[in-house]
Amino acid sequence: MGSAVERTDEHVREYLIYRGFTNTLKHLDSEIKADKEKGFRVDKIIDQLQQFVQSFDLFGLKEYWLYLDRRLFCRLEDVYRSTINKLRTSLFRYYVINTIQKGNLEKTQEFFQKQAAELQGQAEWRDWFILPFIPAPEQSPAFSPYFSRQWSDTFLVSLHNFMSVLFQCMPQPVLLSFDAEVQKMTGLNEENEQLRQLLFALQMEGREQRDGDEMVLHKLPPYVQNMDRLGDTELDLVSSQRAVSAATTPSRNFFSTFLPQGRRTPVKPSQVTLGSSPSQATVGRKEPSANQPAKSKEAPQAREVKPFSSQPSTIESANFQSQQSINQQTNQVTNLNPRHKRVQDHEKERKELFSKPPLQMPERKGEAGDVEPPAETNTESQDSSNRSCAAGPDAGGLSVEQPFIKLSQEEYGEHHSSIMHCRVDCSGRRVASLDVDGVIKVWSFNPIMQTKATIMSKSPLLSLEWATKPDRLLLLGSGVGTVRLYDTDAKKNLYEMNIDDTHPRILSLACSPSGSSFVCSAAALGRSGNGESAPRLPIPVSGQLLLWDTKTVKQQLQFSLEPEPVAINCTAFNHNGNLLVTGAADGVIRLFDMQRYESAMSWRAHDGEVYSVEFSYDENTVFSIGEDGKFIQWNIHRCGVKQSEQILPQDATGPFVLSGYSGYKQVQVPRGRLFAFDSEGQHTLTCSSSGGLIYRLTNGEPALERVLSLGGHKAPVVTVDWSSAVDCGTCLTASMDGKIKLSTLLAQKS
Numbered sequence: 056m057g058s059a060v061e062r063t064d065e066h067v068r069e070y071l072i073y074r075g076f077t078n079t080l081k082h083l084d085s086e087i088k089a090d091k092e093k094g095f096r097v098d099k100i101i102d103q104l105q106q107f108v109q110s111f112d113l114f115g116l117k118e119y120w121l122y123l124d125r126r127l128f129c130r131l132e133d134v135y136r137s138t139i140n141k142l143r144t145s146l147f148r149y150y151v152i153n154t155i156q157k158g159n160l161e162k163t164q165e166f167f168q169k170q171a172a173e174l175q176g177q178a179e180w181r182d183w184f185i186l187p188f189i190p191a192p193e194q195s196p197a198f199s200p201y202f203s204r205q206w207s208d209t210f211l212v213s214l215h216n217f218m219s220v221l222f223q224c225m226p227q228p229v230l231l232s233f234d235a236e237v238q239k240m241t242g243l244n245e246e247n248e249q250l251r252q253l254l255f256a257l258q259m260e261g262r263e264q265r266d267g268d269e270m271v272l273h274k275l276p277p278y279v280q281n282m283d284r285l286g287d288t289e290l291d292l293v294s295s296q297r298a299v300s301a302a303t304t305p306s307r308n309f310f311s312t313f314l315p316q317g318r319r320t321p322v323k324p325s326q327v328t329l330g331s332s333p334s335q336a337t338v339g340r341k342e343p344s345a346n347q348p349a350k351s352k353e354a355p356q357a358r359e360v361k362p363f364s365s366q367p368s369t370i371e372s373a374n375f376q377s378q379q380s381i382n383q384q385t386n387q388v389t390n391l392n393p394r395h396k397r398v399q400d401h402e403k404e405r406k407e408l409f410s411k412p413p414l415q416m417p418e419r420k421g422e423a424g425d426v427e428p429p430a431e432t433n434t435e436s437q438d439s440s441n442r443s444c445a446a447g448p449d450a451g452g453l454s455v456e457q458p459f460i461k462l463s464q465e466e467y468g469e470h471h472s473s474i475m476h477c478r479v480d481c482s483g484r485r486v487a488s489l490d491v492d493g494v495i496k497v498w499s500f501n502p503i504m505q506t507k508a509t510i511m512s513k514s515p516l517l518s519l520e521w522a523t524k525p526d527r528l529l530l531l532g533s534g535v536g537t538v539r540l541y542d543t544d545a546k547k548n549l550y551e552m553n554i555d556d557t558h559p560r561i562l563s564l565a566c567s568p569s570g571s572s573f574v575c576s577a578a579a580l581g582r583s584g585n586g587e588s589a590p591r592l593p594i595p596v597s598g599q600l601l602l603w604d605t606k607t608v609k610q611q612l613q614f615s616l617e618p619e620p621v622a623i624n625c626t627a628f629n630h631n632g633n634l635l636v637t638g639a640a641d642g643v644i645r646l647f648d649m650q651r652y653e654s655a656m657s658w659r660a661h662d663g664e665v666y667s668v669e670f671s672y673d674e675n676t677v678f679s680i681g682e683d684g685k686f687i688q689w690n691i692h693r694c695g696v697k698q699s700e701q702i703l704p705q706d707a708t709g710p711f712v713l714s715g716y717s718g719y720k721q722v723q724v725p726r727g728r729l730f731a732f733d734s735e736g737q738h739t740l741t742c743s744s745s746g747g748l749i750y751r752l753t754n755g756e757p758a759l760e761r762v763l764s765l766g767g768h769k770a771p772v773v774t775v776d777w778s779s780a781v782d783c784g785t786c787l788t789a790s791m792d793g794k795i796k797l798s799t800l801l802a803q804k805s
Contacts, residue, residue, distance in 0.1 A: 097218045098547060101211060108150050111162045113169065116150060127221060142217065144179055145210045151183070152201050155192060163187045457762060458738065459749065459784070459800040464767050469496050469506055470793035473713070476727040477789040479778040480521040485543065486787065487529055488795055489519050491723070495531065497543045500785070500797055508546050517726065518561050522605070524570030532561025538575055540605075550608050558599050562726075565626040565635070567649075572611065574635060575601045578622035595640035595664075598622030602652070612652055616645070625668050625728075634691075636677050638665025644679060646691060658695035661685060666708065667729035672736020680729045684708045686741075686759065699758035706744040711771045713791040723791060727774025731786075733802075734779030738762065740786055742772040746796065747788040767796045 064087060071080040100123075107116035120143060128139050147170070154162040164187050167174075174180040186192055193202040200206055467488070476489040485507065489495045495510035510531070518532035522540075528549070531539040536559035540550045554561060558577035566573040578598040600614040600623050616623075622640040628649075629635075635647040642665060645657040661681025668679045676698055677689045684705060688698040709725040730741045739759070740747050746766040750759035770792035778785045786798040 097215055097222065100218060101215055104146065104214075105211075108153050111154060111157075111159060113150065113162070113166060116146070120146065127218075131221070138217065142214055144177075146214075148183075148201060149207060149210060151186065152207075155186070156202065160187060457803065458751065459763055459802055461763070461765065462799045462801050464765070464796055464798045465500065465504055466767070467496075467498060467500075467504060467795040467797065468793065469498070469509075470494065470795070472793055473721065473723055473791040474727070474773060474789035474793060474795065475517070475723075476519050477774050477776055477787050477795055478519065478521055478728070479776050479785065479787065481523055481526045483778040483785065485527075486795075486797075487519055487521065487543075488789060489516055490793060495519065495529075497529070504797070508543050510541060518564050520564035520566055520573070522566050522570055522573075523568055530564045530566060530573060532564050532575065533559075534561070535559050536561070536577065538564070538603075540608075552603065552608055554601065554610075555599060558597065560622075562598070562622060562624055563626045563637075565628055566605075567628055567632040568630065569632055571606060572602055572604050574626050574628075575603055576623035576626060576637070577601065578640075596622045598640070600626075600637065614647060614652070615654060617654065617657065624665055627669050629670050629674050634670075634674070636668050636670060638668040638679055638681075640664045642681065644668060644677065644689065646677075656691075656694045658689075660687060660689065666725040669728075669730070669732065672732065678730070678739075680708055682708070686730070688758065699754075701758040703741065704743070706771055707741045707748070709742075709773070711742075711773050711791060713770055721791065723773060725773065727789070728776060729774065731775050731777035733777055733784060740765075740775045740777050740788075742775055742788070744771045745769075747772060747775055747786055747798070749786075765796065765798045767798070768792075768794065770794070 064083075068080060068083065071077075071083065103119065104116065107113075107119060124139070128135075131139070147166075151163060151166055154160070154166065167184055167187065171184075175184070182197060186198065189195055189198070192198045467486075470488065470490045472490045472492045472494075474488055474490050477486065478488075479486050484501065485497060485499050487495060487497050493512045493514075493516045495512075495516065496506055497508040497510070498504065498506045512531070512533065514537070515534035516531055517534050520530045522528035522530060527542060527544045529541045529543055531541055533539070536554050536556050538552045538554055538561055539548050540552075541547070542549050554575055555577050558579050560578045560580065561575060562578050563576040564573060576598060577600075579596050581596060597620050598616070599620060600616060602611045602614070603609070604611050616639070619641075621643075623637045624640060625638040627636050633649050634655075635649050637645045637647070638660070639645065642659055642661045642663055643657050644660040644665060646655045647653065648655045660679050661683050663682025665679055665681050668677060670677055671688070675691065677691055678686065679689065680686050680703070684703050684707075686701040686703050688700075690696045690698050708729065709723070711723045711725070713721040713723075715721065730739050732739050737752055739750050739752060741750065742748075743764075746764060746768045748761060749763040749765070751762050752758070753760050765786060765788060768788065768790045770790040772788045772790045774789050776787040778787075784800045784802065786800060787795060788798070789795045
């Protein structure tokens with residue numbers, strides 16, 4: 056209600072200026088400044104009461120409480136009168152205890168002298184008149200609970216909650232209902248947009264299903280029926296093979312209880328996939344040998360179509376002749392239907408493609424199927440084009456369809472210094488970005504790019520994380536040992552938690568998927584006493600990993616870090632919160648069982664610090680980037696076993712360097728996320744000196760295949776994030792000059 060009143064005051068002030076009612080405007084401003092209700096902001100009312108208590112202003116405290124009673128409390132029902140009396144008694148006790156704690160016994164005696172006539176007939180004050188004459192009242196069994204921090208915090212929270220509920224239940228004037236109407240219309244527009252996208256997806260699915268039914272009805276050849284679903288056929292084949300092997304060799308590892316049950320294990324896309332268009336092919340897959348027995352009925356179909364670039368010319372001519380005979384049969388059956396006419400035209404284009412001789416076929420050396428990698432001579436033009444793809448070593452002159460199309464790229468430029476963190480919330484509607492000056496911007500980009508809140512902090516901020524439930528809450532970690540819970544809608548701090556004074560730097564925060572708890576990584580200061588500008592030490596700094604309860608705002612436990620307490624740089628939960636993976640300054644990755652709250656396994660992953668770590672899509676592996684510049688995939692069922700490894704350039708792993716005039720250089724150690732996956736876990740977004748780079752994850756060597764450069768930056772990108780919704784994905788790339796690029800991608804389905 057407080058925010059609605061504030062916005063209404065601004066609209067009324069604007070209306071008075073428009074009408075020229077200057078005298079009325081002056082009276083309005085003066086009355087707003089003297090407003091005792093503080094615009095219905097509960098936090099400001101509590102601050103005013105505490106100010107009277109701290110300044111020993113008993114008269115002001117009584118007058119302010121009487122005003123609140125006449126203005127608000129007297130309108131409540133009689134059942135709430137006892138609660139109001141208890142709050143008033145606790146407020147006066149809070150005042151008396153404060154006078155004793157501050158050593159001002161004169162104010163203590165003054166309170167009982169002025170309030171004696173009113174309080175001596177009340178049973179709850181009968182024993183309190185001896186309080187000024189007790190030498191050590193904080194040690195007395197009757198009064199010691201009131202001197203504890205827990206009692207004062209409980210009283211202030213109870214008063215805050217009571218007044219918050221009171222303001223929410225008050226009848227609002229019609230003028231204040233505009234805010235609710237605006238929020239309602241915004242919610243309806245968002246719901247309509249989601250339903251429109253869902254309807255479009257269902258229409259496309261129904262259209263594809265009708266097309267498939269018509270093809271089956273006219274008994275088209277198997278090749279034509281499955282040409283647009285050949286990738287799915289191969290995927291089902293591999294999945295069935297894995298299912299058979301899993302059934303014969305059951306897993307003995309307890310991690311199988313933590314993995315998702317309904318999620319299909321994604322298979323990395325084959326390096327040869329024939330899509331629905333002639334250019335939609337990726338070359339480089341190894342064909343199974345001829346003498347290998349088929350493992351399913353679909354295996355012969357998966358081997359019928361072979362690209363000409365990786366086979367001898369005799370096989371190409373044989374494929375062409377078989378396709379020509381199939382087309383002749385198709386013409387005899389389907390020449391009466393216009394839709395089948397389009398299928399024939401499509402087959403004609405495919406036939407022309409396969410009939411053309413390769414123009415840039417490299418010479419074959421060694422064994423059959425091995426080709427010499429072509430020289431990379433046009434890298435700049437490939438990066439600048441949104442639909443061009445960096446060819447693999449076995450491209451053989453055949454262009455590869457890009458998995459994404461860059462629809463647009465927008466810039467958010469409200470920051471004036473280098474970005475440390477940039478994260479999208481769970482709903483994909485808002486972004487929180489933190490720069491090195493400690494300024495946090497909360498902004499939205501749909502339908503327009505707009506700043507929702509700006510958070511300034513006296514103490515340096517080092518980390519941030521969105522809460523999962525509700526997603527409007529933001530966790531902020533500082534450099535002085537505190538974590539704040541910030542409400543981005545109400546634009547205020549809900550709680551401030553003191554983590555640890557000996558480990559003041561909050562390096563990483565991770566909220567569990569349930570939203571009931573969060574993990575906090577705290578580290579000690581460096582030798583220079585400054586956590587950010589200190590040079591990297593040969594011995595990792597000490598640190599702690601703590602679990603906090605979000606609802607009770609209390610620390611639940613401290614994790615054991617073996618072999619010694621070390622600073623944890625990055626943390627990530629799996630989909631259900633049963634597993635937690637961490638990367639530390641000693642180069643060790645630790646996997647924690649969150650049901651037993653203990654370390655399940657750990658292994659040395661990198662030479663130097665681990666900068667960023669994430670679970671894979673199927674959660675059977677973990678990806679990490681370290682100080683040694685390596686991007687490694689680890690098997691969590693076999694401790695310390697690598698599944699793939701890739702060397703990344705320095706501009707993708709840091710430290711990041713921005714050169715300026717007169718030899719000035721700004722160096723920044725990685726703090727935020729260095730890589731992010733798409734919705735299916737088959738592509739990853741990384742940093743670079745001029746923008747984000749998107750790679751395809753592969754099974755072979757190299758482990759990453761570059762597919763798209765987002766570009767757009769003039770300074771090194773230091774952190775990335777990727778949010779996917781329906782077919783459009785949003786990539787965020789943040790750089791050292793304070794600019795954040797928001798790239799909208801369209802995934803091309805094969």
